[in-house]
Amino acid sequence: MLNKTDLPDIRAEHREYCYTCRRAKKTCLCGSIKPFATRMRFVILMHTKEDRKQRTGTARLAKLCLTNAELLTGTDFTRDERVNTLLRNPSYSPFVLYPGPKAVNFRNMGAAPAAAGKTLLIFVIDGTWNCARQLLYHSRNLHAVPRLSFSGNYISQFRIKKQPMQHCVSTIEAIYYLCKEAGEAGYEALNGESENLMVVFKKLVDTHLPYQNGKGRRREENKKKGTLMT
Numbered sequence: 001m002l003n004k005t006d007l008p009d010i011r012a013e014h015r016e017y018c019y020t021c022r023r024a025k026k027t028c029l030c031g032s033i034k035p036f037a038t039r040m041r042f043v044i045l046m047h048t049k050e051d052r053k054q055r056t057g058t059a060r061l062a063k064l065c066l067t068n069a070e071l072l073t074g075t076d077f078t079r080d081e082r083v084n085t086l087l088r089n090p091s092y093s094p095f096v097l098y099p100g101p102k103a104v105n106f107r108n109m110g111a112a113p114a115a116a117g118k119t120l121l122i123f124v125i126d127g128t129w130n131c132a133r134q135l136l137y138h139s140r141n142l143h144a145v146p147r148l149s150f151s152g153n154y155i156s157q158f159r160i161k162k163q164p165m166q167h168c169v170s171t172i173e174a175i176y177y178l179c180k181e182a183g184e185a186g187y188e189a190l191n192g193e194s195e196n197l198m199v200v201f202k203k204l205v206d207t208h209l210p211y212q213n214g215k216g217r218r219r220e221e222n223k224k225k226g227t228l229m230t
Contacts, residue, residue, distance in 0.1 A: 022060055027207050032200045035067045036193035040120045040182060042069035042175065043086060045077060047127030047135050058172035058201060059126040065197050066175070076138035083123075084141060092121035095148035097174060098136065103149035106185035120187070122148065122178065126171045150177055172201045 018028040044059050051073045063071045070082075077083045087094055093116070095104075123142065125132040136142060154169055154177050169177065179194040188194075 021064065022057075029061060029200055029203055029207070030064075032203045033061070033064050034193075034196045034199075035065055036190065036196055037067045038069075038179060038182075038190065038194075039188050040068070040122050040179075041092065042066055042122050042124055043083070044069065044071040044124045044126050044171065045083075045135060045139075046071060046073045047125075047131040048073055048075050049131055050127040057126075058170045058204065059124075061200050061204065062124075062172040062175050062197060065172075065200060075135060077135075077142065078138065078140045080139075080141075083139075086121060087141060087145070089121075091118060093118040094121040094123065094145050096123045096125065096136070096142055096145050097149070097178060098125055098132070098147050099149045100147045103147035105149050105151040106181045106187065107151045109148075109185075120182075124171060124175060129168065148178070151181060152177070170201070172197050176201075 016025045017023065018025050018030060021029050021033070023029060042063075044063055046059050050057060050059070059071060063069050072080065072082060074080065086092060123145065125135055127135060154173070176194055176197040179188055179190060179197070182188040183190055183194070
């Protein structure tokens, strides 16, 4: 039997975090990340509330996989200098990756951006659906930006998290499917590199499934228990 005084080194292990993937070092996913370049430029706008949820969030993992991406956090980007600079840049053709009746996809978008020599600038909204709606509502500079969605129907493989609707997918899955459809439309030529997104995503899911199924023990449970059986 071990008591509380015997546990400092064990607890210290739980407090050690990887500052790259923002996960506990014992479940660090950096070894599964293989960055790749896309023709599209991605700007992930993460809601502040989502920023606090580091355990199962996929936006940071997606950003680490994409060399042509950046991640910004906030709740209202109306006056965000970085976002507005990108929107004003004439070399970009901006879109917000978000479903809606007026959303276009790579099948009906046509070749206009490519023909004009512009790079697709994709704003990806990260957060719960409620937080995402609030972020878009408050960010008035994004109201006039056309929306981009998928031509296909996809079901999320995020088995450790319940989706509010059947067509909802995680951020990393959304970027993966967009890359897939961009490749089918001839806009991207990734030669299978986008699969790196799903590799790290599946690794995340597999890491957390034991806890979801009750076979693992969370840090909070260890703290409450205070003892370990040997």
